[in-house]
Amino acid sequence: MTGKPRVTSYQVAQRAGVSRTTVSLVLNEVPGVNIREETRRRVLRAAEELGYVPNAAARSLVSGQTRTLGLVISHAEHLQVDAFIPQLLYGFGLVSRQRGYRVLLETVEDVTKPDAYTELVRGNRIDGLAVLNFRCDDSQLPELIRRGFPVVLIGFHPWPGLEDKIFAVETDGVAAAIRATRHLIALGHRRIAHITFSPENYYATQDRLRGYRQALQAAGIEWDPAWVRYGNFSAASGYQAMRQLLRRKPYPTALFAGNDTIALGAMAAIHRKGLRIPEDIAVVGYDDIPTAPYMVPPLTTVRISPLEQGRIAAEMLSGLIEGNPPQHRRICLPAPLIVRESCGAKRQRAVSAGR
Amino acid sequence: MTGKPRVTSYQVAQRAGVSRTTVSLVLNEVPGVNIREETRRRVLRAAEELGYVPNAAARSLVSGQTRTLGLVISHAEHLQVDAFIPQLLYGFGLVSRQRGYRVLLETVEDVTKPDAYTELVRGNRIDGLAVLNFRCDDSQLPELIRRGFPVVLIGFHPWPGLEDKIFAVETDGVAAAIRATRHLIALGHRRIAHITFSPENYYATQDRLRGYRQALQAAGIEWDPAWVRYGNFSAASGYQAMRQLLRRKPYPTALFAGNDTIALGAMAAIHRKGLRIPEDIAVVGYDDIPTAPYMVPPLTTVRISPLEQGRIAAEMLSGLIEGNPPQHRRICLPAPLIVRESCGAKRQRAVSAGR
DNA sequence: ATGAAAGCGCTAACAC
């Protein structure tokens, strides 16, 4: 396919007038081996001139290492609408590259058929695995973890019997949801609706629902199932769900949306109905996507840090692979409530700072 | 690292009572080789029972193939704010998986140091390369293409002397920008502003600027450089740019935004100024991101098809690798103008259909 | 129809 003849370590050795061993020793800077400075130079020069790049397959065949990290994204279809994943990807890629790893992206559609990433592991394509949005009923992952394969979860999910073997980055979704809901309660709201994701979806979104209910309960507000609606991650689903909520009176006076995209859709529905935000209905979102400050009105929301989560996941994983397990098995990032105007706590003024 | 002993083709052969050759023959379904049905069965069973997965490194070492596609994203920081890339990723991943390829994601920060993906190629980590957002001054890629390495560009960029060697998916940005601008002109606007990206950025955005200018010129409207502002891909930059535009009178009566995210930011600035959309200022975007129908008001915009572009890129690339070059070297996707309400052509009514 | 043997490009234990 390529016109150029392949450059192997043999060619380099020839040109430098040494053996392939020496080439390997020099290029890999093997510690504890002293090579004459002049030889060293010659090898480096030869490699440079020939544009030598070691064959990854050969190297990994003998070393057992691939210098590649697997990143599994189940529910890949969310890539289309969710703003969390790309930012995570960015952070993950950043650190991976810094540490000399490639990223193999595995987008999984159907997680119930979980052979997808197992093949990566068994086929020795990757040195470690970061998993996003895994399903509760995924059976392959626990086995992998139990066997000691380096795995980092993004977003934690409790696994009976495996708690002390799991490495994870996460945010405390329950606490954040409580904070968001309590904020609305403190503003005087009692009819607070919630739009979340289909029940069988992420564990993370169940957290938000749980936090929402706990906050209501703590405030002595009775929980009305009719005020909880299910959508997916899209603005369209938020729009639909909000329309349903607005179909019967009394309206809720506040909404805690499962994410910012849903919030955007819901806000469109509210505007359409001729109601004002936050005067008629206050809105709080979740994610703090980059466009949140520019919504109408600017969205009050919970800030999670996808970029940071990506960075940390890559750091933990590379550490794990290289035998430096992170100090803490579970890193829980803060998820502060960013108060803008959609909740009614602030009056209209300059756009709040972005991120 | 893994507790389990590695399963090699040897183990399978042992268990099935055949040689490794036979195992390879059976598992790879090598054409032109007849193997007794019973032997075949035994091998398959043994492999199944042992959970055998061929070692990728070994296989690629001997075959020279990796079954891996490289996807290079330069300007990786755009992952954070741009909605185009994740959708593209989704489409690309979808088709890649279908065709039996893995995806190696290479996020490049600094494209002027373009060793990044060259290592992938020379190190034989990938069978082909898809490149998004490459820079005009990238010097490695032409060399790769010239050598016959399978490369597909996402978004075309003219390369003198290489036109007949390039494979690309693209949309006609100039035509789309003309359509968008002309639409505004037809609505009676003559003071039409444009917010685009920094000049040294993508070729694609230069297209939009060019189309904008051509449309103005064709309508006999003088081009005023003061009405063109530069931002990056973010809503924040759109907000800032619009504020600048609103700083001096007369205001533009219409805006053609370089992308939807910028449009969102600009719309926030317009609202903040107490002006109405579209009555005071009409807005047209570019991209048709999934949330466009839910903006306030719903955004008139140009629909490009990132998912489709991703699919096609993966199709072209796998075809190229397997010796089935696509019929057309350059596939140019339509980019229709989706008219919603922000341009003022439609009056307020139900939210337009999503995508 | 099946098996023996060579070799892909590299690293690392062992000689010299």
Next chain:
DNA sequence: GTGTTAGCGCTTTCAT
């Protein structure tokens, strides 16, 4: 210090 040699696990002629 540097070269020789033996694999890593697989595919693939070439014999049988």
